[in-house]
Amino acid sequence: MAAATMPENLADALAAHGLMARGGFVFDDDEAAPAGPSGAAAGAVVLVGHAGSTIWPHFSRWLADQPANLADPLDCWSRETIGAIAGRFTARAVFPFEKPFLPFQRWAMRAEGLKPSPLGILIHPEYGLWHAYRGALLFETQVAEARPHALSHACDACAEKPCLFVCPADAVSSVRHDHAACLAHLRSGRGGACMGGGCLARLACPVGAGWRYDDAQQTFHMRTFAGAPVDR
Template sequence: MTLTDQPAPAPRSLPTWNSIETAAAAAGLEVCAALHPARQPVQALAGGTLILLGTGTAFWPLFKTSPEYQDSVPDPVDSWSGRVVGALARDLGGTAYFPFGGPPYSPFINWALASGRFFTSPSQMLVHDSAGMMISLRGAIHFEQEFDIPPAPLAQSPCDSCPSRPCLAACPVSALADGGPYDLAACHAYLDTSAGAGCMSGGCLARRACPLSRTAGRDPEQTAHHMRHFHPQ
């Protein structure tokens, strides 16, 4: 048989929401948002379907067995994300994007807000409709095709029905103010003190104070790992 006699390769089947969720979960990730850029205009993309991936409850145990963690490579979570999300994109027939590796950086905040599943909290940090402020976006997959995605579960920000706004009062140095700006210097200075040990081991008190964060299922070791990279000691 000559090359011209060979049958054409079968077209790749259209991805489905369930197949993407299943593949992401097997890798320790969760589909935390999705959108159609043609219907919800965003930066950098014009059409198709965009899926945003974050860490799930299964992430940390899987990550600890990974070569990136065990070999202590620099920025192990980013390295893991590049490998795992990149492989998912290839297997599913999409293109991977990452919130690191720039500049230039992919506009993840713009994408997240456009999805209707992320909102700007009073403290100006992003809040997710189910994970609260315990957010760790590890990548995104863009598909050229449009396919069905579930509607966003909330019509408005969960902060609108949270009158106590504990995220504003939890920070011991008031680094977070209603409407911002974030006092990054005060935050880092506090983390350098012995009193900041609780934030370093358990995570930002403001993020943890969000009622939704308390049910996000984040492993304290994972949170401490991110804090060490945010504030190296």
């Protein structure tokens, strides 16, 4: 498996919107790659995302000009922003929220060597749980470099594992993250602390604390997850 070489100037184009390339790879000859920009099978994929609150000022300014009833605004912003960048670099933009769903988590693990945390979020040795993948760029070319570096899994080195003991819905365990229990708690009226201040289990993780999302961004994500109206 070879890593994808990032096109020249792509990093600058992404950084202008608070985004960054989150690794990539060349598809193997014998795997069923999704279609690239021409409709033929893609040769390589580059993941696009962010760490910390780098996207928040850009998204917030964009959101202020949108209709108050706009559904899924962060997905809309991602589609508009990453789609425009894809056009500049002769790539096809794809997104984790679009059907038919593509294996974004497997792609991310393959591109960056990450593993899931007990919350289900991939944990990064520097960014901790404070990062996300907003889309990917599919290219037709198969330029290649060395394999991605293997990264240490922070959860394996964490002895206290505070994330397992603070969730008021008991949704976090070493076995799985109970998505339904988390959602039910947020919608029950008892999840005010999580809705207003962010996921308590996520905040308990000591890895990457300097990359924690801004309060406004945390509230936005929690309210969006719960299906509640988003304040502007």
